[in-house]
């Protein structure tokens with residue numbers, strides 16, 4: 001068998017580590033024709049390359065979910081979505097990157113997201129984190145204030161990236177009072193959606209870059 005020397009990155013909790021007394025410096029050189037064999041090596045290499053990400057979001061009418069989907073599409077490695085309004089959030093242990101997203105209603109982000117963050121703050125502070133919001137606010141200063149208010153200060157400072165990435169007004173989904181409020185603010189009752197695709201790409205690029213740095 002041809003001899004391959006491979007330098008790969010292993011996670012400290014890798015089930016393959018039993019063969020190698022690795023330190024938390026996860027680089028190791030192995031031979032493809034050693035005891036491990038090719039099959040084993042392929043598995044290790046797959047694991048070594050795969051960064052796992054989760055986008056945990058709260059949404060009322062779907063725009064934060066739409067942004068979550070677009071972020072997921074731009075993330076490298078394995079990524080999954082979790083709607084905190086309907087699904088239970090899996091344990092974070094296996095994830096390297098955690099993205100949190102919510103939407104603003106009368107100045108506030110969803111309580112479910114806030115509560116989840118409070119309960120899991122310590123774990124979140126060990127991850128590669130991105131924070132986003134959907135909000136109709138167009139002024140930069142207002143957007144920044146929403147971001148700072150929606151997320152705890154420690155998490156906000158820890159996060160590699162934080163942005164408002166779009167909004168949607170779906171009049172057909174709103175109740176009477178919501179329609180009335182938004183019509184007053186917006187000046188009409190035409191459903192609109194704007195997603196910042198460049199912002200979404202940059203947001204994911206920052207996380208991809210940070211996530212791939214050992």
Ligand SMILES: Cc1cc2nc3c(=O)[nH]c(=O)nc-3n(C[C@H](O)[C@H](O)[C@H](O)COP(=O)(O)O)c2cc1C
Pocket residue numbers: 058059060061062063064065102103104105106107108134135136137138166167168169174178181182
């Ligand atoms: C009743 C209502 C109140 C809103 N209040 C605000 C607000 O205070 N500030 C803001 O920037 N956007 C506000 N928005 C806009 C939402 O944040 C925006 O529609 C967002 O895309 C909703 O996301 P979701 O569909 O994922 O819940 C409001 C929208 C509605 C319907």
